Amino acid sequence: MSTAATTHASEPGALRWYRWLVWAGIIANFVIGIVSIAYTAQVLALARVDPATPLVWPRLSAMLVMLLAGFYIPAAVDPCAHRFAAVFAVVCRFAGTIFMAVAGGHYIIFALFDFIFGAPQAICLYLAWERMRAAAEGRAPRGRIVAVLASLLALAVFAWGAFQWLMAPILPSFASDEEYFKYGSIGNDGASGIPYPLWVAMPEVCAHHLPRPQGYAAFGLLYERGRNPAVDSPVGFSRATVGVERMSINCAVCHTVRARLTPDAEPQLYFGGAANTVDIQGYQRFLSRCAADDRFTADHLIPAMAAKTDLSWLDRLTYRFVLIPFVRKRLLEQGESFAWANRRPAWGPGRIDPFNPVKFGMLRLADDGTIGNSDMQAVWNLNAREQIRSPAPLHWDGLNNSVREVVISSALGDGAVAKEFNYPAMERIERYLRALPPPPSPHRPDPAAVERGKIVFAANCAECHASGGRRTLTEIPVAEVGTDINRSNMWTEAARDSYNNYREGRDWGFKSFRKVAGYVAEPLNGLWLNGPYLHNGSVPTLRDLLEPPAQRPVAFVRGLDVLDGRNGGFVAPPCDPRQPPAEGFCFDTQVVGNANGGHVYGTTLSAPEKADLLAYLLTF
Amino acid sequence: MTDALSIGWTRAQAATQHTVYRRVLGFALIVQTLFSLVALAAPVWLTRAADLPGTPSAGWVRLWGIMLLITAILYLPGWIQPVYSRWPNVVGIIARFVLAVTYFWLGRGLRWFGLYELVLALLLAWSYAQLVRAELMSRP
Numbered sequence: 001m002s003t004a005a006t007t008h009a010s011e012p013g014a015l016r017w018y019r020w021l022v023w024a025g026i027i028a029n030f031v032i033g034i035v036s037i038a039y040t041a042q043v044l045a046l047a048r049v050d051p052a053t054p055l056v057w058p059r060l061s062a063m064l065v066m067l068l069a070g071f072y073i074p075a076a077v078d079p080c081a082h083r084f085a086a087v088f089a090v091v092c093r094f095a096g097t098i099f100m101a102v103a104g105g106h107y108i109i110f111a112l113f114d115f116i117f118g119a120p121q122a123i124c125l126y127l128a129w130e131r132m133r134a135a136a137e138g139r140a141p142r143g144r145i146v147a148v149l150a151s152l153l154a155l156a157v158f159a160w161g162a163f164q165w166l167m168a169p170i171l172p173s174f175a176s177d178e179e180y181f182k183y184g185s186i187g188n189d190g191a192s193g194i195p196y197p198l199w200v201a202m203p204e205v206c207a208h209h210l211p212r213p214q215g216y217a218a219f220g221l222l223y224e225r226g227r228n229p230a231v232d233s234p235v236g237f238s239r240a241t242v243g244v245e246r247m248s249i250n251c252a253v254c255h256t257v258r259a260r261l262t263p264d265a266e267p268q269l270y271f272g273g274a275a276n277t278v279d280i281q282g283y284q285r286f287l288s289r290c291a292a293d294d295r296f297t298a299d300h301l302i303p304a305m306a307a308k309t310d311l312s313w314l315d316r317l318t319y320r321f322v323l324i325p326f327v328r329k330r331l332l333e334q335g336e337s338f339a340w341a342n343r344r345p346a347w348g349p350g351r352i353d354p355f356n357p358v359k360f361g362m363l364r365l366a367d368d369g370t371i372g373n374s375d376m377q378a379v380w381n382l383n384a385r386e387q388i389r390s391p392a393p394l395h396w397d398g399l400n401n402s403v404r405e406v407v408i409s410s411a412l413g414d415g416a417v418a419k420e421f422n423y424p425a426m427e428r429i430e431r432y433l434r435a436l437p438p439p440p441s442p443h444r445p446d447p448a449a450v451e452r453g454k455i456v457f458a459a460n461c462a463e464c465h466a467s468g469g470r471r472t473l474t475e476i477p478v479a480e481v482g483t484d485i486n487r488s489n490m491w492t493e494a495a496r497d498s499y500n501n502y503r504e505g506r507d508w509g510f511k512s513f514r515k516v517a518g519y520v521a522e523p524l525n526g527l528w529l530n531g532p533y534l535h536n537g538s539v540p541t542l543r544d545l546l547e548p549p550a551q552r553p554v555a556f557v558r559g560l561d562v563l564d565g566r567n568g569g570f571v572a573p574p575c576d577p578r579q580p581p582a583e584g585f586c587f588d589t590q591v592v593g594n595a596n597g598g599h600v601y602g603t604t605l606s607a608p609e610k611a612d613l614l615a616y617l618l619t620f
Numbered sequence: 621m622t623d624a625l626s627i628g629w630t631r632a633q634a635a636t637q638h639t640v641y642r643r644v645l646g647f648a649l650i651v652q653t654l655f656s657l658v659a660l661a662a663p664v665w666l667t668r669a670a671d672l673p674g675t676p677s678a679g680w681v682r683l684w685g686i687m688l689l690i691t692a693i694l695y696l697p698g699w700i701q702p703v704y705s706r707w708p709n710v711v712g713i714i715a716r717f718v719l720a721v722t723y724f725w726l727g728r729g730l731r732w733f734g735l736y737e738l739v740l741a742l743l744l745a746w747s748y749a750q751l752v753r754a755e756l757m758s759r760p
Contacts, residue, residue, distance in 0.1 A: 057680035064687040070711040071694035084697035092690045
């Protein structure tokens with residue numbers, strides 16, 4: 001004891017600091033261990049790590065942390081006598097740090113815990129070693145500069161780690177695949193999510209940029225029954241925490257259809273269907289315009305945010321000085337990145353140019369002047385598609401025939417990034433869509449007409465649209481089908497090659513993008529919800545589709561959700577493109593990309609044959 | 621035979637105990653390291669194969685693996701110089717008893733780990749006691 005006391009009295013200051021730090025680490029291990037065993041759930045919530053069920057795993061880890069601390073004791077008592085233990089104590093802290101940093105996510109907090117002891121211990125041990133060596137050699141000790149630089153580096157590493165921990169996504173869990181499809185994350189929350197308090201405040205602060213005073217519902221975003229549009233998430237939006245709680249779009253925003261049999265009926269949502277009301281371009285433009293507005297300031301936004309969410313004084317400060325300026329900048333940049341779309345026709349509700357944003361943004365291809373405006377597509381029955389033809393082409397022009405690649409590339413198109421990407425989530429969405437059947441048609445046409453219509457269908461349509469059709473799920477050349485060519489021209493060989501070689505952040509394994517100069521002959525499942533028809537949604541009803549192009553409506557209202565049980569599709573009254581309708585969007589077929597020509601199959605049938613065929617088609 | 625020889629142990633006997641203990645501990649550390657690597661590399665497979673309790677995220681099993689690996693590293697001074705570095709050996713043996721009890725308490729597949737730790741703890745305790753005794757008895 002006296003020897004140890006003498007040794008400690010004469011030991012270098014750095015060595016004393018090292019011992020104290022090791023003791024501090026041991027005590028911290030025990031405190032963390034005991035608290036974690038006693039209040040496991042609370043500690044997990046505080047650390048924001050993955051939930052564990054049952055709690056035995058975090059408790060086991062907590063006990064191992066305490067047992068580990070026991071091994072550090074020789075280093076704390078006498079590092080000179082236990083040099084191995086002294087060095088290993090530091091090595092093990094760094095091993096834990098590196099492992100947890102590699103594990104990433106919120107496990108980084110454990111890395112920070114080890115680092116906060118390991119880094120100063122290493123610096124002190126180095127200084128002590130240098131001073132003892134200098135004393136033995138009879139020279140002045142060196143290493144102060146190294147220690148200062150190492151300390152600065154350690155501080156920087158700690159700050160980086162803390163930032164990573166803070167910004168690691170906290171994703172809500174969902175019991176069912178359907179709930180995940182509707183509200184789950186696709187890995188874009190940090191990259192393109194908008195802080196939730198800001199998101200709910202923007203329709204109020206920028207109400208003058210809304211087409212109608214209905215909040216986000218003005219863009220056709222869909223809310224399930226019982227949800228409050230003022231504060232709750234619409235279908236197709238995930239609400240995840242990445243630093244702060246954020247709102248981001250997911251697959252369901254473009255793949256959920258709303259319909260009702262009569263104007264007075266309660267609207268129903270059908271997941272996996274082609275969105276008919278959502279004006280995704282209008283929503284994006286609203287965000288950019290709001291960000292550019294003079295009212296997008298803390299003075300206007302914070303009161304609106306506070307009216308809908310709980311904001312602490314720290315939140316208010318953070319929003320005022322950091323988040324509002326940052327989000328404003330990002331939204332303006334996003335608006336600029338979509339400036340090319342201002343030189344093209346508007347998408348309108350239920351339509352999107354799905355790949356030009358990817359071409360000119362993610363793939364960094366030059367603006368080639370193409371227009372890809374097209375109807376959103378239903379994504380149900382993917383397994384059934386592959387039973388018809390395997391591999392089955394996907395997208396209107398069959399630009400890819402791998403479901404996995406289409407799901408992943410769609411997420412990338414919606415802003416997902418490598419560092420947030422979650423393959424199990426993608427697999428979950430794929431599994432859901434593969435097994436999702438289309439809802440049966442509610443229309444009940446005359447059974448006798450339906451029987452006659454079957455015969456007409458077999459003679460005129462089955463080759464391309466029946467499940468056993470020779471050309472079903474094949475690409476029909478544009479020259480043959482005659483529909484608007486713009487969507488086909490949009491997907492170029494350069495885009496194909498660029499996507500197949502896309503390696504941003506990781507090797508995504510894309511190899512199935514291809515260029516086919518045609519449109520896929522789709523099976524007709526869920527046809528009753530797929531209106532308007534053709535790839536660009538240029539023909540409002542099935543009855544119109546059976547008329548020669550010259551007799552099809554030139555301009556009609558899109559974005560309404562009342563089903564047309566007589567004509568097939570949705571009610572779509574005629575409109576004047578110069579006068580926006582009170583509800584919906586006036587779709588003008590004379591605008592480039594919107595042509596309603598082609599697909600003249602069945603147009604020469606007699607009126608009774610058309611009526612019978614229509615009766616049969618209403619049952620799909 | 622002298623009295624000294626009848627009550628004392630030879631250095632050869634001490635060296636033998638030294639070797640026995642190091643072999644047992646070496647085996648334990650190798651198994652522990654291999655197991656840690658499996659937990660790190662294939663946590664989901666390990667969870668299923670070993671019938672571990674609950675359905676933990678891969679992160680928690682990996683955390684378990686890395687801590688077992690770190691424990692093995694911290695144990696090394698005890699294996700290199702078992703007589704001089706007594707603390708890691710004493711703590712290690714106590715830790716194995718504690719772990720054995722914990723694994724039994726957690727149940728399911730972890731009970732096998734508990735049994736393994738218990739057997740190993742007993743073996744290590746016995747061989748380390750023999751080693752210490754031999755060292756003490758072989759010194760003048």
